[in-house]
Amino acid sequence: MIVTRSSEEAARWARAYRTAGLSTGFVPTLGGLHEGHHSLLRRARSECEKVIASVYLNPTQFHSAEDLEKYPASEEEDLAALRRERADLVYLGRAADLLPDGFQSWVDVEILTRPLCGAFRPGHFRGVTTVVAQLFSIIRPHRAYFGLKDYQQAAVVRRMARDLSLGVEIRLCPTVREASGLAISSRNRRLSAGEREAACVVHRALEAARRAIEAGEDRIQVLLAALEQQLGSEPLFRTEYAEIVDAATLERFGGGRIEWGERGVLVAVAGYIGSVRLIDSEWIEARP
Ligand code: AMP
Secondary structure (H helix, E strand, O other), X not given: OEEEOOHHHHHHHHHHHHHOOOOEEEEEEOOOOOHHHHHHHHHHHHHOOEEEEEEOOOHHHOOOHHHHHOOOOOHHHHHHHHHHOOOOEEEEOOHHHHOOOOOOOOOOOOOOOOOOHHHHOOOHHHHHHHHHXXXXXXXXOOEEEEEHHHHHHHHHHHHHXXXXXXXXXXXXXXXXXXXXXXXXXXXXXXXXXXXXXHHHHHXXXXXXXXXXXXXXXXXXXXXXXXXXHHHHOOOOEEEEEEEEEEOOOOOEOOOOEOOOXXXXXXXXXXXXXXXXXXXXXXXXXXXX
């Protein structure tokens, strides 16, 4: 496994793979690698001849200094995990390369970033898309792998790749969960045992919404009331948003009922347990 902190060297290796006619799969991460990241690496391994990962704790996508400081990541453990998952090339990004002094060339996906997380975390997606665009232009992968846990992020990156003709195919991968249903996240390490149990309310509530939709309920008010009531039953969980939206546009349905469009429906929740922010969603791809 080649490990480099140099963007030039990472670009050189990635170019050598391409020139040799090998397909490349790229998995960008913030570090703090866990089963969710491993699943993306395995999918890339199964579809591409060379697997490239990046680890860069991108400061521009964090909404608070505390969240950034407390982000649990260990370079040594990340590299061990990447070796186990048989990555070929690891780029350890540095701010000096990715956000150099005087940086002013932001990439902003305008509309898809407005609802859901975008409404509560101004500048977050601009930070994500700018750094992902940077990474894509260094690595120039054939395919890049993103988790559905961060559905809006994946949708925004896919839009950017299409709008800017970046030549990268965006692959979306299912959310990896603990046995309790809790979506695995680096931030979960900051939850106590009791808080971790409380956090399961999110998946339980989302699953109940999915079941109701699959059983034919299409009234948004009814679905949202049930979702909010379940989330409210857990005193440790503070809801930031609970939404049912068109999975293509991420917009609410105008008529008060679900309308089945090209990508189906997304039920999405974000909230806090203590200072730990949790997000999760259920994607119902087509009319049941
Ligand atoms: P992060 O390091 O949190 O930016 O995550 C890097 C990639 O891993 C993103 O595409 C995430 O959506 C994905 N990811 C994070 N957690 C999970 C999970 N539990 N299941 C699947 N993918 C995940």
